[in-house]
Every structure is written in C-alpha cells, then in structure tokens.
Amino acid sequence: MTDASTQSAPDARLAPTAPGSEWWRSAVIYQIYPRSFADASGDGIGDLAGIAARLPAIADLGVDAVWLSPFYRSPQKDAGYDVADYTDVDPLFGTLDDFDRMLAEAHALGLRVIVDLVPNHSSDQHAWFQEALAAGPGSEARERYIFRDGKGESGELPPNNWQSVFGGPAWTRVPDGQWYLHLFDTSQPDFDWNHPAVGDMFVDVLRFWLDRGVDGFRVDVAHGNAKAEGLPDVDVELVAAGSMDSPFFGQEHVHEIYRRWHDVLAAYDGDRVLCAEAWVTPLEKMARFVRPDEMHQAFNFVYLETPWDAKLLHEVIDDSISAFGAVGAPPTWVLSNHDTIRHRTRLALVPPPIHGAGIGPTSRSKADPTVSLRRGRAATALMLALPGGAYVYQGEELGLPEVTAIEPHERQDPTFARTGGELWGRDGCRVPIPWESAAPAYGFSETGQTWLPQPPLWGELARDRQEHDPDSTLAMYRRALHLRRELGLGTGTLEWLDVGPTALAFRNGSITVVANLGHDAVDVPRGEILLASSPLDSASLSADEVVWVRTS
Template structure:
C-alpha cells in the first residue's frame, strides 16, 4: 500500500515532525473519507403540509445537499412506528410509516440521491422493537417460558410473589428498566417501556435482522447506521449494576470534560455496566459484515456505540466487523487545546491499529447542538437539553466556536458526519415551552431533564415564509424560535461569510486537497500550546485558536477561515486553513 507522510512545510514557522497519522493514496472504500449528512426526517422538510417532515420533503431538498457537497446521507428512522420515541420504536422494519410516505417515496428519494452522486445510509434499530411489533404482541399473548417470549428478555421478578424487578437496572430515559406484565413476569427495556429489548442470544432474532439487512440492501441502500450498537448483548445472568446511567447516551450535566483527561482521550462519555459493550456483540457484526460483503458498492456499517476508551471502541471497526464508529469522545471533549490534541492523537492510534478510519462528529439528534453547547457558560458541560429557565448560551460566541470547531474537524483525515442544520449555524432551541416537549426522557424523569427536542426543531429554509419554509402550510411539529429567520438557508446561499458558504467551500477544498485520506502531524510552533491546535495535512496547515486573544500567524496563503482574520493574527475562537 502506498502511503504518504504529512507534507513537511518549507516555512520554518510551519515546521512539523510529530506524525500522528499516515495517509494513503491507494484506492480506498468511499466511506473511509466521506462527509455524511444526517437527515432527521420529521424535522428536515415537510412535503404534504402536516407540519411533520417526510420523504417527499427530503427528495425536494436534495439539491441543497448536492450544492453543499456531501458524499452521503444518513436517514434517521422512517419505519412504521407508534412514534413513542420519534421512530426509534419500530413496529415494522420493512415498511415506511405513513407519516413519512411510502416505499415508492423511499425508492424515488434513493434514486434521486444516487442520481446526484450521493449515497444513502439508513438507520437500523436492533436493540429493541416497539411494543406494537407483532413479535411483542405475540409475546404478551403467550405464556411465560414460551417461544414467543424467548425473543425478548422476560424474567420472573424477585422477592415475595416476584413483586420486585429481576435486577436493579435503570432505563437510560429514567426510571426502572423493567416493566411488569399482567401474568407477573417482567420485560427489560433499556429505553422507554414501549421499547422492549430483544434477546440477541436467540437464533431467530439474528436471522430476522440479517433478512432485514438484505431487504434494504436489495432496494439499493449503501449502508446502515446501527442504533445502540454496544447494547444488544447483555452480561450472562443480568447482574445488578451500581454505577451511573445517563439519561441520554453519553450526556451529563454533572461531569464536564476535564482538560486533564487521560491520554487515551476518554471524557466520561462511555456507557458502562453489564448491559453495554459485551464481547458477544462482535459475533453479530462479523455475521453482518459477511451479509454486506455479498453486495457490490462497498456497503458500510456504522456503529453508534458510546464506548470508552477509544481502544475499546476500535474493536467495533476491526477488518471483519463494522466499517465506522462515531467518535463520541471527540464530540464530548471540552473546548480546550490540550484535551483536543489528546483525543485526536488517541483516536488515530486506536483506529490505525485496526486499519479503520476515524469518524468525526460534533452534533446529532441526541445531543445539544454544538453551536449552543460551545456557547454555554461552561462549554465543557453536556446537558441533556436546555430549559428556558437554565443559564442561556451566548449565541454569537457559540456560533463562532462552532464554525471554528467544524473547520478543525473537516481538516482532519477520516470521515466526518454533519447534523442537519449545522451547515446553517443553527443553534439549539433553548426556550421551548415544556408543554410542547415530546422526548420520552423528559417525561420519564418527571421533567427533571429537558430532553432532546431542542436539537430536533424543524429547519428554516426561507426567511420570509410561514414556518420559515419548512412546509407548504407553515405548520411545524415543534415551534421554531424567532432567531431561525436569520439562519434560513435562502438567506445564506451565495452570501460571503455565511455559515452555509463556509461549509460548502470547506467541503470543496477538503475534496480538492485530498484531506480526507491525508496524514496528520502536529505543527512544532504550537505543539504544547495551551491555546492552539495546529497540524499539517498534506499541503494544508490547519490552525485553531481556542483562546480569548489573537495569536500570531506565519505569512502563508489563506485557503479559508472560520471568521475574519486580523492582519498577521488569528482571532480568538477561529480556525484557518493555510497553504503549507
């Protein structure tokens, strides 16, 4: 395999010799350096005017994504579902929920994406089903010990009359992880009680999901993002657990990232306990890998696995398992130069050892948007949503830091995921009235947690249209804040300095310069800086100033910057790409 060391610039101020990752110029699978855009269907675009986004709405906005320059789209669940958890409670894995359209609509959207040169990844939710799934309805109608119940995790209770749950596990959404049925048995649900966990020791469960994979692969999808990829196998005997369980995977408002974090890059974001990261999950993914390998086109599996340390996460992307795993340690790292250098170096070390790309991400549908997170009074905190009564973020500061963080991420080798709206600089809706919230985590914690609704508010497409152009009637399933007018897509197209144009230009430059499959070496001048993250990737030097004051820049051609530059200096909370 031909490899390329990161280019060593001729300019002394841009000298680099601390190689972290070596790039490659050989033929490679598309997913190794792809920029992938997450579409949350109910909030992307509404085609029929009911206030909820749908698949025809996605199809109508594909040109926005082509103009942006992404390589692939990941769709959050659109399957038949009672929508108790926004579609992550699946009742039928082989059909489209009428809320979002039809299978014909899906096929048209898939064809439209492929015609525009974009691949499509769909969400798969294998840890649990909806309680309305035919299997679970059969289980409820059957007796304890039946074959129907064996597909799920039913157990007898403890104590007199079995009145106590089988163990002390807590739901990630709050409350007990067990619900009792009328005949006295209990079933496990790591999430809402409407989402019973499957028993992945059952051969029928494994065969069913391999068939589901083939159903969508036969329709032409290019891969699967696997929900709760680290939770499908539980420890033998389901032992009690006395550790902490966060309300949403990886989030915490009590454990801010510590700049003195360990060298392995851990931030405390990993889920722990006998219900997570069991060795048995890897047998499942080796089997799935074989299913995808039978199809052409380098189909891929993407792990949503809140696992730390990074060396443990890398086990999911060994050559015969999955292809990508979201780097949540990076997402949850504080706005701190030393901490970011540690997590970046640890990420490459762990993934390079198994020959896998590092998969960068800053926002998604489960976490506070990074344009808001980085504007909080303590940008290292990880709240599960923001209430109107909470300290409010500095919107201008958050956007400036978010643009700098995104340009830093897009300058690094590997794959990168963008969450819908971040290309517009969209902030979290931090003043949602509690009466409109829909996230089950809000209700299962009796309102103690704000939940994830704030990052799921419908997108603004047109500044002067009702509902900011989300759909033809102006209706939106969650209210949009007034501030969304200035973030509308049509107010940013072609506008110098807009966040959309920054992303579009960055993606074009990333592709032209081959940064996704390049190498990374720290720049000597800032190798130990408390304020700057700086590296060279091929012929591009990436310099991010995380301090509150400008830092001097060497004389070099500027390719692009996340904000205006001072002459000879890089302002606070700004990233620049220089010609090395």
C-alpha cells in the same frame, strides 16, 4: 442482490475498489432527521418526498452521502426509534415507493444513502412483542425478548436494579406477573439476541434494504444488543463515578453479531458500510467495533464530548488516529447529532451542563450568541481538516443553535416525561430547520405547521438568507467541504506543529491549519489563505478562529 450489470446504465457507486480506498474512509456524511428536514405533505412532520425535493441543496453542499434517521412503521413514542415494522415506511413519512424515488434522486445527484437500523429493541406494537404478550410465560415467543420473573415474595420487584437511559426502572411488569426489559422507553422492549430467530430476522432486514439499493446502515445502540449472562445488578457506585462499564452495554459477545452482518454486506457490490453508534470508552474499546471483519465506522463520541480546549483536543485527535489506525480503520469526527446539544451552543455553555441533561429555558448554563457562533464555526473548520471520515448534522451548516424556548407541553422527547422534567431532553436539537425566511414555517412546510415550534431567529438563519452571503456559515461549510474533497484531506496525514499551549496547528498535505482556542492572538502562517472560520481582520487569529493556509 444488487448487480450493476442488470442496471440500464453503469452505477459508479457499485464499481469495485481496492482494499484501503473505500469511499467511506474519507467521506463526509450528512445526517437527515426526517421529521425535521422538509415536509411535502403539509402535516407539520417532514417526509421522504420533502427530502427528495431538497436533496439538490445537500449535494451542492459538497457531502458524499446522507444518513436518514428511522422512517419505519412506528407508533412514534420515541420519534421512530420504536420500530413496529422494519421493512415498511410509516405513513407519516410516505410509502416504499416514496423511499425508492428519494433513493433514486440521491443516487442521481451522486449521493449515497445510509439508513438507520435499530436492533437493540423494537416497538411494543411489533408483531413479535404482541405475540409474546399473548403467549404467556415459558413460550418461545417470549424468548425473543427479555422476560424474567421478578424478585420478592410474589415477584413484585424488578429482576435487577437496571435503570432506563430515559429515566426510571428498565423493567415493566405485565398482567401475568412477568417483567420485560426496556433499556429505553417502556414502549421499546429489548430483543434477546441469544435467540437465533432475532439474528435471522435482522439479516433478512439488511437484505431487504440492500436489495432496494441502500449503501449502508447506521446501527443504533450498537453496543447494547448483548447483555451479561445472568443479568447481574449494576454497580451503582461505578455508574455514579461515570463508568461506561455495565452488564448491558459494551459486552464482548456483541461483536459476533456484526461479524455476521459484515459478511452479509460483503456479498453486495459497492462497498456497503456499517457505522456503529457505540457509546463506549476508552477509544480502544470503541475501535473493536471496526476491526477488519466487523463494522466499518464508529461514531467518535469521545471527540464529540471533548470541551473546547487545545490540550484535550490534541490528545483526543492523537488517541483517535492511533486507536482506529491500530485496527486498520479510519478515525471519524462528529460534533452534533439528533441526541446532543447542537455544538454551536454546547461548546460555549457556561457552566457546562451534565451530559445528556439537555438545556431549557430555566437552565443555569448559558451561551453568548456571538461567542457560540464563532466557536461553532471554528470547531467545524478544525474538524473538516482532519484525516478520516466526518459527520454533519442537518442545520449546522446554517449555524443553528440549540432551541431552549420550548414549553413543557410542547416537548416530545420521552426523556422529559420519564424524568418529570428533570432532564430537558433532546427536542432542542430536533426543531424543523429553516429554508426560506419569508415562507410559512420558514420553508419547512407550506402550511406553516411544525411538530416542534420554530424560534423567530430561524428567519435570520434561513438558507435563502445565507445563500449569496460570502461570509455566511453556509458559505463557510460549502467552501470547507469542497476544499476537503479537492485537497484530499480525508485521506491525508496529520503532522502537528508547535504554536503554544492554547492553540492547535497541523499540516495535512499541502495546507497548514491553525486554531486559536485561547484569548491571545496567534500569528497566521505565510501563504495563501484558503479558508477562515471568521472574516480575518489582520494577520493574526483572534479567539475562536481557525484558518487553512496553503504553504506548499
């Protein structure tokens, strides 16, 4: 266990805090998607050495922590979310020594580090699954995964009607006739969390990374580890109607897992954090993941999915503060991540696309680039003024849009392949980000190699082009994040003000925030303007503009 007394100098991260004042309650956490952040090796795939080299720019942005998507040993069938070894680094990203150097650099810059953990499934190349395949039906090795006999006269039909999130059946048959469950790709078999060895293994994984000094874990598919007893068929009509209820997501006994994990993290100094990726509704059900003896944060996907509409946003903000507050947890706010269309584009798409479908070069949904940039910046300015925690996805501080011009043969997301191109998938939000406008691969890789193609627009949006422009998106993010910290907005209290049906206004501490989500101009309150999502041309807000004003 990490002990501050054994370190050469006191580490402020490890200092005890009073209950209710933990750092994660108001933190802004920056998501790094390693393969698309910075490539030091020149192979076109981002790596840990690249991350370490670019961390000063992230610290300068004004965030409190970084969260790294998976970098573990993996065949990379699903960009590292198919883990073959949970306690080692994939050579694509470097070594454990590279991880330790990156972690030390982050901590020296005052950044905490959260790593992704994938407990619902492993890679089919994981030693346990290979052992299960070799051991055969009825073996203890198979009990660590979900193997079942099929239906039909000779077991030729899947055990139930479950479908993969990536498209197609959620079951694959092995040569000896049994079927194994994979809620995602065929290369990602689901663990059976009823087997005690699974829980014990993951406790060892938690301790391995905590002992190295990580500050917490983002838990992938946190709502999926537990399945309903007997694995009953899905109600197809409910799924078609958009219900989140299912026999494989959001089962109540999943919470037993995180109570155990909570105790593991509580034994370490420094307010280590567990954050749930839990796609469940309503918000009251999501809030169960962050009760006092479980996890600490849950991604607010209800907020992420809310359209750019004043009434709907007012409701979801109120409901979030209420639901999370009822269990003593802070609300969290998020607009973009590696699984969703970048919010600059998504909030301006006409017509709105089906959730999870993605967009591509032939999609009906289009976004006007001017409207999308204004709206994306406005949405961020609104989000960062809210009390609670917040997440920022790499590249959004540059105003990056979703990339649609990726050819079918260039696409990497298994969703695209498993649906025969019916769903475009998530590649458009995962394109390597630009650092320098005139450099090879826009500074991502000195060789010019990139695992997904970068569009020419990246030259205009590169960080060095925005660095000294006071009206740039980067400048707006910097100012918003520094003001948020300086004014204590994350630990503040929201008080709504009435400004009409197509605008939002509230007080948080000493500032008043006004957001115009309609077409008619909205008056700016008198006071010192601290932040505007777009340069103000008058004393009123035009459509898709947000302002922070010091009124007291």
